[in-house]
Amino acid sequence: MNPYRVYGKGRIDHRAPVSFTFDGKTYEGRRGDTVASALLANGVHLMGRSFKYHRPRGPVSAGSEEPNALIGTKRGTGRYEPNTRATVQEIYPGLKTNSQNTYPSLKFDLGAVNDAAYMLFSAGFYYKTFMWPKSFWDKVYEPFIREAAGLGRSPTERDPDHYASRYHHTDVLVVGTGPAGIAAALSAARTGLRVTLVDENAEAGGTLLSEPQAVIDGAPAWDWLEAQLAELKALGVRVMTRTTAIGYYHQNMVALCEKLTDHLDAPDPDMPRERMWRVRAGQVILAQGALEKPLVFDGNDRPGVMLAGAAQTYLHRYGVLVGKRAVVATSHDSAWYASFDLHDEGCEIAAIVDTRADLRADLVEAAAARGIEMHLNHSVSGTDGRLRVKSIRINRMRDGKAAFGRRIFCDCVLMSGGWTPSLHLFSHTMGKLAWNDDLTAFLPDVKTEACQIAGAGRGLWGIEAALNDGFAMGAAAAEALGKSGATPTLGVTHDRTGTGVTQIELPTDRSPSSARAFVDYQNDVTAKDLRLAVREGMRSIEHVKRYTTNGMATDQGKMSNINGLNIAADALGKPQPQVGLTTFRPPYTPTTFGAFAGYHKGGHFEVTRKTPIDGWAEKNGAVYEPVSLWRRAWYFPQNGEDMDQAVARECRATRESLGIFDASTLGKIEVVGPDAVEFMNRMYTNPWTKLAPGRARYGLLLGDDGFIRDDGVIGRMSQDRFHVTTTTGGAARVLNMMEDYLQTEWGDLQVWLTSTTEQWATIALNGPNARKLLEPLTEGLDLSDEAFPHMSVAECTIAGLPARLFRISFTGELGFEVNVPARHGRALWETLMDAGAQYDICPYGTETMHVLRAEKGYIIVGQDTDGTVTPYDAGIGWAVGKAKPDFVGKRGLARPDLVAPGRKQLVGLLTEDHSKLEEGAQIVRDPKEAVPMTMVGHVTSSYDSVAMGRPIALALLAGGHDLMGEIVHIPMPDRIIAAKVTGTVFYDPDNTRLKL
Amino acid sequence: MLLIHCPYCDETLPELEFAYAGQAHVVRAADPSSQTDEEWRDFLFIRDNVKGVHAERWQHVHGCGRFFNALRHTVSDKFLTTYKAGEPRPVLDDTERSA
């Protein structure tokens, strides 16, 4: 069934067949396979097309570092994921997968024309090739590039899965379950510490899973592994598989992404797909091992060319031979062992090609004993084969130059350019790296966090070295946490230590300029591109990276960065540390948006604040608008009204009789204390000393720069108590600003500030019948204009409820605002609605509130002001208490730029043709001026006004206060609108209606 | 995510509970009206851009609500110490300075 399966080998369940599809064709794998191992077992190497050149590609690795074998996976509607690494995705019955970046099919792809035209796509191509003619960019180049280049397609449906997030605290977090990680976890856990051990793979074991020949402490590797996992369990160690440490943040916080359902046959729909863990650890042990480097030669990307270590993993972990006749190309001893393992399971090794002239005698003997042909001191100058490698071309080296080449037929090439420590998480901490010339690798050096690095991650090769380093680092972590334990030393036989040399692109006898020797497979960057970048002036590796895009793909250069650095350093003639390594950033592997979002989506995306009256509005058909975190009733449509009709009716009803409005979202701050009045004097522009208890005043708050920050009506409840209101969005900001000045500037004042926004429900009643409604419901207060004039406040009883009653108006009509404890808000509202029926009481929303206030020229901070508007600009200089020695913003108002002429000032605008202006539209003085025209301001508010029988607008206009009666122009896409500059008060300028 | 010590609560708590509040020890003049335009400009807008130890204000906004000061290294992001508003800037020894 599986022609490339080695029965009895691997960690998979040979008796459990699993069917899945790839590009519509059904394949059979085994339980425990990844998509890549299952396809390879079926002899399929071709799994995708490359990003830029659409070259055929197959898996080059067996792990999460895979740059090539990116597929789409599908499990029903909405559950489509592009760019999944086939080397990581486990198969389950019914899994649907597809290749990407192919048209019309994987085997015959039209975009491969890019490959022939590759001269156009060389380094920096998007900076150069398509720059001319300019008009071609939008219509020709960009659509073509967008269509032809790219990775998988985004799903279009909503993701039906949900995602979880958790915090976790642990003494020691160990990342990686190879020999170093397991040993570290053991020695830390044996001291009694809480230990968490994580690995991105489905199974713990790391390298041990690919090297079953090793004998550890007298036990075969897999038996030893099983025994240690049992001990870890007994010690209470939390072992988490399918869990990737994606980022290492400050003070030992590590983010883990745990995959929970992507491997399951039929996951419980209530189960989260992934869980993001935020782990805070006392000590972190990085035991992430090392990644194998590809060799860089022409055609090193052909399907069938893969890392030797990957072939070894496919054999031992999945029981798969990646081919029947392999050529091994290497500069490191490790590939020799891979050759022997594959040979011993029936794969013909046509040749071992090593760039080195001198090899360890035991390796040469072992190869000779197996009858394997060896070509030492050889280079590789090419491969052939359209959709799968068919042959390799090798060249004897003479004086560092490649001599004439010869072909060897094969169906796979196993390469190894040596190993490089996995430094990603260490780099996230901004830890310093040190260059090691012997290993041609960067190693961790100066640490910034409480962490240890164990095993191959710090350049120690071999199981015994990793294991014993793990024990030592686990003990070091424990010691740092005040525990001490033993540091065992175990012996390992059949260990495979080795050395190698690092290569830049391999010498060739052909023209190097036509070689397609890939460094970054995913972004299609070749050695030639890197040299071109250096030739064109890029000096730092960061520039080379950005110019060529080397290491900028979704694999973040796990395979390409170090080869790229070695080639760039060679081109620059500088040692590697002087060229530098690019910075790795989280996440370690691509991570779903779902995992980051966690619970924060849909209704849980953000808190929705609702007033006590919200339920009534909902029941009565309110349309809502969000205002900061609040949802507020926007308007109340009746009988199929649209918004304009509803707002016109609400405006008319309020001005003619009575409107009712839920103003509970207004920010409220109780300012209390012996120095409350002095605090108010210093904080707000207005003078407060002479404001008697029982009276209220419009308060204006500036920043020390002199610009308007907030406003609101403020009532003096008693000598030492103010009821401050703020804008809905400004409540928290204003309280913080007050606290800041109180705590850090005015320690001399005895004042206490309390947010009371949510303690009060606030109902505004506006209209000529407002008093008539309230009077019979009010106890303990005379509401007549003489006894309780405009801008009064009092405590009283309304409808049997304790209330703070303001006589204020944001509409220009006779108005009251009733504050009652929040829990009574809904009851009071309903009482007022019932009692108001005789006056045709009309509930209105925020839109009507906006129209009514604009008719009176009352500003909305943040709409008619933008953080650069002074009280004088806004026409409310009367609110500034100039006689006060100081207040926040007083000195700012005297700044030269704030008193200079020509500032933008708030004015009214009436269009000549009675059309409604667009808010945000720009204003010009001369409509005939050539583009770009001189913009002198913009429209801030614009509404259809029922009261005025025409549209009205407010605008900020340069020098506007001196332009009354003049015509300005508002250019729109289809025409230019003329408007007359007016004052800001359109309706009842004498305020007669306030005094009813 | 950083851990920050609130000198008022005397607890070390996650960064999520705190809000940055600008450079520390920027004194608002007792009589701002006597300030020259240049002095007031400097007070409002001119700030240090330190590569190294920076004195800055934080507010324990989702805790006790108090503003306090901190010395933080702008390269490592690490907090070297925190202290109450009004206290002088602590003197660090050289090892702490380079942390």
Ligand SMILES: [Zn+2]
């Ligand atoms: Zn605190």
